[in-house]
């Protein structure tokens with residue numbers, strides 16, 4: 001059996017590091033067919049084939065059982081795991097929450113959180129920090145600020161605590177999920193996570209109740225003020241954060257609102273899909289620039305010229321094309337979501353291969369982005385690939401950190417802006433160098449993270465007064 005791991009290797013790798021199961025062949029061949037514990041598997045790295053599965057014939061593919069089990073938020077179906085008519089309705093309803101205008105309006109929250117982390121790093125001048133931990137703090141802070149502008153009155157830290165506990169609890173892959181055993185069988189990880197899930201639900205429920213009451217007081221319960229993409233806010237009386245947007249969102253076709261369970265599941269989904277991924281994009285960017293003096297100097301020069309003595313703000317984004325290229329190149333080499341998988345519903349042909357119903361198609365950005373047939377010098381860190389004129393030569397389906405087609409990441413703009421603002425704010429204040437001897441090994445959990453964190457030493461570039 002070539003290409004696809006056997007049962008023992010797969011189970012060991014699923015627990016340890018699935019990246020280790022990719023072979024040389026995956027990085028050289030457009031397609032690798034095989035049979036694994038999940039049934040027949042096609043590892044697909046050809047842009048035409050990828051477009052066929054994710055876009056042209058997307059209706060014939062659903063997220064496979066493993067994805068649904070592992071990524072199911074633990075509290076019902078959010079946008080990431082929903083399928084069919086329920087997914088279509090959710091996507092229609094939630095799309096306006098992530099419109100360019102909305103995301104741009106969140107820029108100030110992103111900049112606030114980024115400046116907080118940059119200052120915290122500056123205060124640790126000369127010391128060692130784990131950048132992966134700092135980056136995760138930052139992305140959770142951004143989500144807290146953008147989802148719930150106002151926390152709990154009685155216990156302001158409860159929300160952060162609930163989120164951390166919840167995601168620690170549901171994190172690891174459970175072997176029962178790999179075998180596809182029925183949901184009714186208790187998973188050890190999930191059992192341990194139960195109190196954390198209950199706490200998270202209780203905190204979110206309280207926030208939802210308070211916000212519904214506030215909306216009702218301001219006559220916005222019917223969603224008139226927020227429905228649709230272009231509606232104005234509520235004049236400052238009610239925060240126009242994602243919570244308000246979720247509670248007032250309406251399906252543009254049926255006018256239906258989300259019920260409380262769906263609001264909760266989608267809050268968990270945004271946090272699950274949005275925090276570790278974006279933190280990894282930032283962590284790998286900081287790691288890569290620390291390995292390349294010339295890139296780092298050019299990045300610092302761009303940030304200094306754009307922001308000068310002012311703290312970073314979203315208005316600086318258009319003046320940061322190289323910063324964007326650094327983040328995009330970091331996500332090429334270390335895609336925060338390293339693989340996607342689908343299951344064929346009916347028979348299909350992909351690049352001449354016949355796929356029977358039930359065949360799993362794996363599309364792994366980690367492989368596609370380092371593929372010998374698609375990239376010159378694939379292992380080299382070269383942000384200029386993402387600047388004109390070279391940028392135009394990149395095939396849409398050879399670079400897919402956010403996926404493609406109808407299920408493309410709804411938070412892509414949000415994530416890219418956040419990573420750019422955070423990288424610029426940090427680079428403006430400090431320079432970070434890898435601690436000598438710290439081993440950096442990418443490990444695939446649900447996201448692609450450094451196994452032992454990212455230990456770096458802080459050098460001050462701009463004193464805290466500036």
Ligand code: HEM
Nearest residue numbers: 079080270273274277278336337340402403407409411415
């Ligand atoms: C660098 C950061 C991020 C990366 C690399 C990333 C990557 C992805 C990818 C590859 C998919 C498609 C999965 C598939 O087709 O199987 C996806 C879907 C999704 N992402 Fe992201 N994501 C990021 C940040 C975010 C953020 C910040 C949010 C929300 C706040 C978010 C919310 C979602 C949701 C809800 C989906 C499911 C969309 C659907 O199925 O309709 N993501 N993401």
